[in-house]
Amino acid sequence: GAVVSQHPSWVICKSGTSVKIECRSLDFQATTMFWYRQFPKQSLMLMATSNEGSKATYEQGVEKDKFLINHASLTLSTLTVTSAHPEDSSFYICSAGIGASSGNTIYFGEGSWLTVV
Amino acid sequence: SQQGEEDPQALSIQEGENATMNCSYKTSINNLQWYRQNSGRGLVHLILIRSNEREKHSGRLRVTLDTSKKSSSLLITASRAADTASYFCATEQNTGFQKLVFGTGTRLLVSP
Numbered sequence: 700g701a702v703v704s705q706h707p708s709w710v711i712c713k714s715g716t717s718v719k720i721e722c723r724s725l726d727f728q729a730t731t732m733f734w735y736r737q738f739p740k741q742s743l744m745l746m747a748t749s750n751e752g753s754k755a756t757y758e759q760g761v762e763k764d765k766f767l768i769n770h771a772s773l774t775l776s777t778l779t780v781t782s783a784h785p786e787d788s789s790f791y792i793c794s795a796g797i798g799a800s801s802g803n804t805i806y807f808g809e810g811s812w813l814t815v816v
Numbered sequence: 817s818q819q820g821e822e823d824p825q826a827l828s829i830q831e832g833e834n835a836t837m838n839c840s841y842k843t844s845i846n847n848l849q850w851y852r853q854n855s856g857r858g859l860v861h862l863i864l865i866r867s868n869e870r871e872k873h874s875g876r877l878r879v880t881l882d883t884s885k886k887s888s889s890l891l892i893t894a895s896r897a898a899d900t901a902s903y904f905c906a907t908e909q910n911t912g913f914q915k916l917v918f919g920t921g922t923r924l925l926v927s928p
Contacts, residue, residue, distance in 0.1 A: 705858075731914060742819065742904060743859075743918045792858060796914040802847050802866060805914055809858040 702726060703795050705808035712815055717781045720811045722749075722793035728773035729795035734766075737790040737810075749776040749793075783815040820905055820919035828925045835892040837922040839905030840885075846908045848881055849916070850890050853902045862890075862903075895926045 702725040712718045722732055730751045735743040747768055748756040755768035765787075767779040776795075780787055792810040796803045820841040829835055841848070847866045851859040865872045865881045865888070872879045878891040892899055902923050906916040 733915060735918075740923075742920050743906075743916075744819075745915065745917065748912070748915060790856070794859075794914070794916070802864060802908070803914065804861055804864070805849070805916065806861070807851075807859040810856075812856070 703793065703806040703808040705793060705811050707811060708809060709812035710814070712783055712813070714784055714815055715782055717779055718783055718813060719777055719779045720791055720793075720813070722776045722778070722795070722808055724774045724795045724806075727795075727797050729776075729797075730773060732770060732776040732793055732795045734768065734776070734778050735792045735794070737792060739790075743792065746778075751776075780813065783813070785815045788813055788815045819917060820907060822903075822905060822919040822922050824922060825920070826923045826925070828927065829895055831895060831897055831926055831928050833895055833926075835895050835899070835924055835926070837890045837903055837905075837924070839888045839890070839919045841888075841905070841907045841917070841919070842886065843907075844910050845883075846910050846913070848879075848888050849906045849908065850877075850879060850888075851904045851906060851918075853904065853921075855902075859904070892924075895924075897926050897928045900924060900926045 704723045706721045732749040734746045737743045746761045749768045749770040751770045757763045770776040793808045796805040849864045850862040876893045881888045904921045905919040
């Protein structure tokens, strides 16, 4: 079945540095991927829609200059947390679906734990 | 916030019992989906119900949808300890395909 892979699974970085998280669709092409953030014991909040070949669409309240998204190919989207701070520590998870229509199964990556110290 | 609400927030039952979780949402939808998340892991898709459907079954899962009340329920029958996880409803709103708005989640604990 379709698989979405994220890397790294967990990362620790120093405050002020940047960290990149990759999201890959392993056996299908995804023109659109989504990035979510989840704080402990909370729900998933959509951060942005990653569009292949064009700029990402950010949800209200999400800083586009802080969370850089690049969707350079049909199988890879990257999220870069720039100048990370401890409050950015969270679980980041991506999703992708096959095709562009409603009701298609959406696949989630295993997520990436980010800890900023 | 467009986020949906789920209740209960936490549910503790014994193996063999049924577990019912409820979800309410705020806007018009294309479909509603239920996901399972084990602690600190990714999400597993359980079932999708379209806006023109009222009930759907998959194995031990039964999902209902009432669009007039903007609510859905997930019933897990004959629960097992392995069902212990967090369960989230998510709506695909008619403002964007595959873009999901998640509910607050229900943490289910099934004791042997």
